[in-house]
Amino acid sequence: EVQLVESGGGLVQPGRSLRLSCTASGFTFGDYAMSWVRQAPGKGLEWVGFIRSKAYGGTTEYAASVKGRFTISRDDSKSIAYLQMNSLKTEDTAVYYCTRGLAVFDPWGQGTLVTVSS
């Protein structure tokens, strides 16, 4: 069974950093691009960014709202994708989902809540 499990969320002060992890199982992780999508409380879905597989250079793309502050990386040996979030703002408060793919997203993890507040 394909499974994605996010971890690392929590309460953080504005301006601080946080790193989220997405642990994958049930498929050959290194063959796939991985994406992050977030959802602010009571709001819709917002694409955050993705990282391509190593076969496609392992390059990354980001939404304008997080570019320069967030970094996505991957460790194929551990089947983990990371989202490093720096200079966090209150508007970054959201549930962060990890999902497989860079265009069509399937499946999704259960999400991890990040709350940015003083």
Add this chain to the structure above:
Amino acid sequence: EIVLTQSPGTLSLSPGERATLSCRASQSVSSSYLAWYQQKPGQAPRLLIYGASSRATGIPDRFSGSGSGTDFTLTISRLEPEDFAVYYCQQYGSSPPNTFGQGTRLEIK
């Protein structure tokens, strides 16, 4: 950036009825690269439709997608109790960025 507008914002129907959800793009979505997702309260989204009309694995055939260019539709032929949820469209023809619609809430009448 392509903006997706979903309508209606909320749709109130009864089990057994037919649901028609609309997604309109601000410019043409290339190669019908449009997907639909279902999200139930407290759960992650689930892929229903990709390529505008192809059902994802395990999705019942009461769900169908259609459309091209700037106008797309998700149809649920006969509503089951478990279908009441929020539905999002997403375009990936002009990516990045991927963009989502604001969602349609399908509620029980």
